[in-house]
Amino acid sequence: MDAVSIESQDLQSTRVVIIGGGPGGYEAALVAKRFGAEVTLVERQGLGGSAVLTDVVPSKTLIATADFMARMDSAPELGIRAAGHALRSADDVASTYSVDLEAVNSRVRALAAAQSADIRTRIEREGVRVVNGHGRLDGPQRVVVRPEAADGAAPDAGDAAEEVLDADVVLIATGSTPRELPEARADGERILTWTQLYHLTAMPEKLIVVGSGVTGAEFAGAYNALGGEVVLVSSRDRVLPGEDPDAAEVIEEVFKGRGMTVMSRSRAQSAVRTADGVVVTLSDGRTVEGSHVLLAVGSVPNTAGLGLEEAGVRLGPGGHVVVDRVSRTSARGIYAAGDCTGVLPLASVAATQGRVAMAHALGDAVAPLDLKHVSANIFTAPEIATVGYTEDELKAIGTAYVVSTLPLSRNPRAKMTGARVGFIKLYAHSVTGIVLGGVVVAARASELIFPITLAISNRLTVDQMAETSTVYPSMSGSMAEVARLLHQHRV
Known part of the structure; x- marks a missing residue:
């Protein structure tokens, strides 16, 4: 059943079944409930999926602790003392502070579990039915669920009967798992x-x-x-x-x-x-x-054993579900979102795909996913944030462009905080001045990339960026400065 035929129905009678409770799945569930559909979400591990339980949330929590230690390298320069003596070098910092990894990981796991619980509370409060189990397709409009406990263990013998869910719309959001090498199999210990x-x-x-x-x-x-x-x-x-x-x-x-x-x-x-x-x-x-x-x-999409191809869903060479820009698969009424699609392995993209899929399936107007408007971040120290076109892409498509790069060592706020490395790079069309892409290498680059993302999404020019007021001193001040470097004098 496609968006047009569903649009003519009473949405309260529309049955939506979502397989996978990660960002793509739970965001889709919330949208579907907002439209008034009857929504069932099937998840075998826990709400939030791997993004919350084993990937994004835990890894970035660990990295936040590591980032604190990395920033302490600047302690001697900033005049920070510990235990009554001055820290003169990074070696002094390392000998003064140590990491209790057991405590760090205990906090990591606790935060992930709490986030998962918060997501479950919210979607159940919205009226989404959550089923713990492994879902698979039995044709394009039916999902069979094998019950499992939330931790993936087998249920009690009395609760082992499979449940059959009829569906007008199905969303596959099953994520991916880490790839292993043929001669390097993980044992969980070494x-x-x-x-x-x-x-x-x-x-x-x-x-x-x-x-x-x-x-x-x-x-x-x-x-x-x-x-x-x-x-x-x-x-x-x-x-x-x-x-x-x-x-x-x-x-x-x-x-x-x-x-x-x-x-x-x-x-x-x-x-x-x-x-x-x-x-x-x-x-x-x-x-x-x-x-x-x-x-x-790398990772492997979780698409095996789901009955996808039997239901008419086309898979790519690596096993990813093939989708279009509104998350439709090749099978009518079946959508997919997140890492199982191989579009771009970001939680933010998965969430967008899920929201777009449900809006489209239930008859709302949607803007197709545009990856050039998606910002991405690498949580190293310093971080790397990117959005829009890269220089190689601009060269490949023959776009006339200009580029400017500004080292953060010139930024007064960076000097105050002891930041020594990083830069902002901006690409713009050489004739119109419209911002085409950007790169930020800095502490908290994930926060600093937003002005460039906003500029690209709204087709702003470098002059518009340059003329926008910024706080002094601030890291964002360098955003306006790098845009000013691309100003073209027009007589």
Whole structure:
């Protein structure tokens, strides 16, 4: 049943079934209830999905602790004293402050559980029915649910009967799971995926991180800032190969400056346990020994065993659900959102996809997803935030553009806080001056990227950005300044 046929119905009789309770699923559920539909959400782990329980919330909570330690590197410069003596160097900071990883991880898990509980409370208060279990399609308009406890355990024998849910609209929002290597299987103790790190009770003596993409860089930077010895194994020429080259160069230099070992052009072949640690073997025969290894080599969509293809849902080569810009699949009445679609692995994108899907399915006017209006952030220290077109993309499509870059070392607020590295980069159309893209490398870049995102979403010009008042002193002041650098004098 498509949006047009549903629009003519009484929406209170429209049955919506959502498989997966992550950001895409629970945001879709809230929208569907707002339209008055009958909504059932099926989730096997806990509300919030991996984003809340094992990925975004816990990782960024851990990184927040690491960020505090990283900022303490500036303590000597700022004149901060501890225990009655001056901190003269980063070594003094490290010897004065230590990390209780068991306490850190206990807080991480508690915050994730609390966030999940808050989400469940909210959607149940809105009238969404939540079913703990594994859902699969039995045709395009029917979902079969195998009950499971919230922790994934099997239910009591008396509660094991499957439930059949008829649906006018189905949303698949099942997320993804960490990828493993054929010869490096996670055991949850020494060989770990990022979902398993939060049960460590002591700092790894030497953590080997395999993979230098966003996840690998974030965790490598976090454990390095927490005081651990870290080796980052990258199969590419540099850290963060998919990001702005100037930004990636800054992060790699910061990593190395903090004592991290970065092994570029080094592909991991296998990881095996030893008596008291792990050995990672590279494709060229070299080996790296450590106490633990983190596998950060991508993720696999959770689409197997859901009956998708049998229901007419087309999957891509990697198993992702193929969707259009309003989250429709190839099967009528079935939508998909989040990491299982492979569109862009961000919680914010998943939430947008879910909201757009339900609005479209239930007959509301929607704006199709535009990834050029989506800002993304890498939570290293400093952070990297991006939005809009990259320089390579602008060159590829032949757009006439200009670019300006402003180092944050010139910003007075940065000087006050001891920030030493970072920059703001802005791309604009060379004729119209319309802002096309931006990169921010700074502490709290995730907050600073918003003005550029707003400019791109509303087709503002660099002159409009430059003429907007900013606080002095502030980091955002550099936003206006970098825009002024692109002003073109018009006679």
